[in-house]
Amino acid sequence: MKKLPVVCPSCESLLRVKTLCCAQCDTTVNGFFVLPVLAQLKPDEQSFILAFIKASGSLKEMSALLDLSYPTVRNMLDDLIVRLNQLENGPIQ
Amino acid sequence: MVQSNNRAYSPLLYPFGRMAGWKAMMLGLVSQLLAVVLAWRLGARYDGVLDFHLSADAGFGRILTDQLINVGALWLVFGIFLVIQAKNRFRWIDLFGMIAFSRWPLLLMPLTLMGGFFKRLTDYFVQTGKPASELPATADIFWLLLFSIVIILCTIWALSLLYQAYRILLHKEGVWPVVLFVAAVLSAEVLSKFLIYSTL
Numbered sequence: 073m074k075k076l077p078v079v080c081p082s083c084e085s086l087l088r089v090k091t092l093c094c095a096q097c098d099t100t101v102n103g104f105f106v107l108p109v110l111a112q113l114k115p116d117e118q119s120f121i122l123a124f125i126k127a128s129g130s131l132k133e134m135s136a137l138l139d140l141s142y143p144t145v146r147n148m149l150d151d152l153i154v155r156l157n158q159l160e161n162g163p164i165q
Numbered sequence: 166m167v168q169s170n171n172r173a174y175s176p177l178l179y180p181f182g183r184m185a186g187w188k189a190m191m192l193g194l195v196s197q198l199l200a201v202v203l204a205w206r207l208g209a210r211y212d213g214v215l216d217f218h219l220s221a222d223a224g225f226g227r228i229l230t231d232q233l234i235n236v237g238a239l240w241l242v243f244g245i246f247l248v249i250q251a252k253n254r255f256r257w258i259d260l261f262g263m264i265a266f267s268r269w270p271l272l273l274m275p276l277t278l279m280g281g282f283f284k285r286l287t288d289y290f291v292q293t294g295k296p297a298s299e300l301p302a303t304a305d306i307f308w309l310l311l312f313s314i315v316i317i318l319c320t321i322w323a324l325s326l327l328y329q330a331y332r333i334l335l336h337k338e339g340v341w342p343v344v345l346f347v348a349a350v351l352s353a354e355v356l357s358k359f360l361i362y363s364t365l
Contacts, residue, residue, distance in 0.1 A: 141185035
């Protein structure tokens with residue numbers, strides 16, 4: 073699967089969505105859309121969130137799934153919370 | 166698929182990336198008990214968080230009490246420091262387990278007493294009016310130096326594991342965590358010394 077680029081390769085600003093298209097009928101929508109916060113995360117961060125939700129928010133289960141200690145997984149989650157707060161309060165320009 | 170971060174993991178140098186809680190607690194306490202048995206059989210004791218000394222006349226009960234005081238002092242002091250400093254929650258079982266396990270390299274220290282080099286040289290140095298014929302053998306001095314280095318390395322290793330445990334539980338960056346870690350180790354050392362010598 074292709075990786076969704078979220079940061080400009082030229083100036084490192086956050087990219088916005090300008091065009092959306094329907095794969096079925098080829099309709100194209102032009103506009104200026106901001107990427108949702110979750111889409112702005114790195115792929116491994118998104119995978120962590122998905123796995124966390126699938127594990128019913130259990131850090132113990134996450135710990136077993138990732139083969140990492142509980143405090144290490146707890147720290148990963150804390151880092152992710154900080155990152156989400158940063159993205160919500162002020163995206164990288 | 167979520168990928169675990171394995172790059173920092175090493176069972177000997179960075180065990181806490183994968184191990185904490187009850188598992189670390191059990192392994193840590195068993196290693197400390199083995200260290201007590203070895204120290205007792207080979208004539209030494211851990212009379213302080215950072216101490217290891219020859220002591221041929223200390224009984225098993227005394228050596229075990231010393232070790233329990235050492236681990237207890239670390240649990241207490243680091244518990245207090247982390248409750249004050251840690252912004253995020255931590256589990257006490259992780260603190261108990263990781264601190265207990267961080268002391269496992271001390272298990273290797275009594276092994277340096279095998280062969281009796283330390284005992285012979287200590288006896289020689291504390292004697293007065295030594296006859297020239299009883300000068301220590303060069304081989305004894307070599308082994309003494311080698312084993313002294315091993316003991317220092319074991320202490321550094323244990324401190325490095327303790328620091329990793331503290332950093333994972335604290336999860337903060339900067340200079341202050343380092344300064345407070347040193348303060349916590351010294352406080353635990355003073356507390357353990359006080360408790361050991363007040364229970365003699």
